[in-house]
Amino acid sequence: MMAPSRAPLVLVVEDEEAQREVLAYNLEAEGFDVSRAADGEEALDRVAEMPPDVIVLDWMLPHVSGIEVCRRLKLKPETRGVPIIMLSARSEEVDRVRGLETGADDYVVKPYSIVELMARVRAQLRRSRPASVGEVLVFEDIRLDAETHRVTRGDRELKLGPTEFRLLATLMEKPGRVWTREQLLDRVWGREAFLDTRTVDVHVGRLRKALGRHGGEDPIRTVRGAGYALG
Numbered sequence: 001m002m003a004p005s006r007a008p009l010v011l012v013v014e015d016e017e018a019q020r021e022v023l024a025y026n027l028e029a030e031g032f033d034v035s036r037a038a039d040g041e042e043a044l045d046r047v048a049e050m051p052p053d054v055i056v057l058d059w060m061l062p063h064v065s066g067i068e069v070c071r072r073l074k075l076k077p078e079t080r081g082v083p084i085i086m087l088s089a090r091s092e093e094v095d096r097v098r099g100l101e102t103g104a105d106d107y108v109v110k111p112y113s114i115v116e117l118m119a120r121v122r123a124q125l126r127r128s129r130p131a132s133v134g135e136v137l138v139f140e141d142i143r144l145d146a147e148t149h150r151v152t153r154g155d156r157e158l159k160l161g162p163t164e165f166r167l168l169a170t171l172m173e174k175p176g177r178v179w180t181r182e183q184l185l186d187r188v189w190g191r192e193a194f195l196d197t198r199t200v201d202v203h204v205g206r207l208r209k210a211l212g213r214h215g216g217e218d219p220i221r222t223v224r225g226a227g228y229a230l231g
Helices: 017-029 040-049 066-075 093-102 114-128 162-173 181-189 198-211
Strands: 009-013 033-037 054-058 084-088 106-109 136-139 142-145 150-153 156-158 220-223 227-230
Touching (some): 009 017, 017 114, 040 066, 054 066, 066 084, 066 093, 084 093, 084 114, 093 106, 142 162, 198 227
Parallel strands (some): 009 033, 009 054, 054 084
């Protein structure tokens, strides 16, 4: 049985177990996958093992501080684009500025509203994984509506299978980005899918055929030795 596309993954980095579990519980209730880390070193290990879609990061952590975790992740090209929401009891403007200048995409002061924090996570996902929250994606003459599960090219509706739909959504979220076959397997098929990378080639071929069925140039670019990109 084919694995479903994975839900957005949120990494919660919080050294206080009770707060960590409350955050995880609420995120899972919202439909997110959740990874947990209790300190900065563990957070860096978790990101290396499986890059998340959003990181909720406490400032005050043992071993490696949240500020340092943020700085290191934003220096690396492969993790620079992962949104980071910094949590801190520091409410002074200078602390907020420091957190944002280190690379945090948002800054939330403790104590915070869980409802507000969930909204901020969704807001960051609209930037990093817009299709996962039902956004309409457009690339040239291709329009993908994630909520109604419809794809059109020009004035014609395209019939795509569920896998080709998820594959196109992934490519359209970040036009120009080169995705490796391994990254596409993770995003489209899910982390539990133990499939050969040639599976990606097969479905890219099907997607290309569907996109070109009524004419038009092939928008998918094959990058030799790397993977695929849109445009």
